[in-house]
Amino acid sequence: MKLRRTLAFTRRALLQFRHDRRTLAFVLLMPLLMILIFGYTFGGDVGNVKVEITNQDAGLEPGILPALPQGLHMASSVIDNLNKNTLSIHNSSDPQEARQVVDKGNAWAAIIFPANFTMTLIQNLNTSQVSARPIVEIYLDGSNPTIASAVIKTVSQAIQTTVGEIANKLNVKSIEMPITINQVYAYGGGDTKFIDYFAPGVISFAIMMVTTMITIILFVNERRDGTLQRLLVSPASETEIVIGYALAFAVIGIIQSIVVLVAAILLFNITILGNVLLALLVVLLLAFGHQGLGILLSAGAKNELQAIQFIPLILFPSILLAGLFWPIESIPSYLQPLSFFIPLRYCIDAERSIMLRGWGLGEIWVDVAILVIFAILTLAGSVLLLKKRD
């Protein structure tokens, strides 16, 4: 393999993109558009969720407990501590009424504090044996899991904050919680936004789509126009042709990734805990693999129209099974094994680990190894395909 001949192909392809402004725009703008659309539409966290609150808590009268001379009204404190950006609160005096509002679909949840809410907590303070825990009822419309979990998360955060305040006042270390939700984050923490989770997927997905589409069309045109035949009747080897084009896509892939990363950082303030260079390297491996796949698929298409028909074939399994929008764990269990055959899965997995967990090559090497194998197989297959003489 000669470097000069290999780079001649890289140069040619890159110059083509430079002249073909529309394709260049597509290559750069498509990933940007994706991160913008997805970032703004469902990148933001849930907000303005309508809830009904019924506060029946009688509280603790002042002067009864020496430790709390001002008395205590725990439910009110919890309500004060609710995130008002997430929840849009309407007060309702009757719990039954509040539930009905939810039943009618006019609110997502009814949050009901019982009369003994504060007192149960106080009683627990005095005994080592916890007889009954204070209960807050959340009457939920669970039809939208994202909203439902946002409500629960907001309420439990408010309770945690309130309990913390009371513990401070009482000068004790911990208090038995009204709802035992123990949130411990190994990674990410409570402030991980959906866009943080989504950005690594968008980068991987955009590069996969662009690389596959452009490669298929590039090689269909090479065959149709006869330029490929001309390359084959030249001293250049099939390996040089494939590697030369792969390098061109590497350059394009890096530029795409940088565009998306910069946009995601500037507009959505995404988190990147790990090594950005490693993140780029992983996505390049995916690009190499899909370039090989594109060359292989191009052999099955006689023109651009036929080539485009391959797109949904790659697009849908990748969107649905690779964990782009929702976790693979949420796919029906009998379909989950299919995701093992989708290279995008490993790329998204590795990118999330790098960006959100700050992991390095030591932790993500399995993903990387699979992507390397995928790239080697498809590129080697492409070389063999080009070497094929009927």
Next chain:
Amino acid sequence: MLVIETEKLTKKFGNFTAIDSVNLKVDKGEIYGLLGPNGSGKTTIIKMLCGLLRPTSGNIKLGQTVPSKAVMREIGYMPQDVAVYLDNTVHENLFLFGEIGGLPKERLKKREQEMLEFVDLTDRRDAIVSTLSGGMRHRLSLACALIHGPSLLFLDEPTVGVDPELRATFWKYFEAMVKKEITVIITTHYMDEASHCSRVGLLRQGKIIAEGEPNDLKKRTDTESLEDAFLVLARGNKP
């Protein structure tokens, strides 16, 4: 000196025999014309000679060896399609084929200049190919086949879809190349063009039915034109 020699060259696609036991001998410095109607197997022979298709049976010798990457440096190939990169400039196309043809940097620059002059595209050097006329693209295609300085040139129907003026120009190019000791194998179904060839082989249904100098063929069949000669020979009349 023989540049091309085939022995019982045969190509089958499934049950269909496209090329049937063709023995071809081409000398250095010849313009050898493969003549025949569409579907007679001209392109298939060229593709086998270039190594793009593998013969079903029979042998091919280019100089001393079989078609392989090792001899590609000596081969120039102009496929039937225009086969240049439409979204690149004239210069970029020439540069690519010069680079992969193995020309050193300085030599490539000089060759590009020569080629641009040869096919009269000097003032279009930086034009994107898709903006050029069909004739200009054809000329560029020829230049791309020639830039690395091959000694053996395969031209597959180079004059199809080319206007009469350009066809005349092309034949001037081809004759000029032979003077530089380039051997040219050309396919065409324009019988009138074949009179420019030093020798022609008449191809019909994958077989060479007659071979010789154009004037010789006319004499043998007692006809005025190669077209008539072909028709006489195709009917199986022995000359």
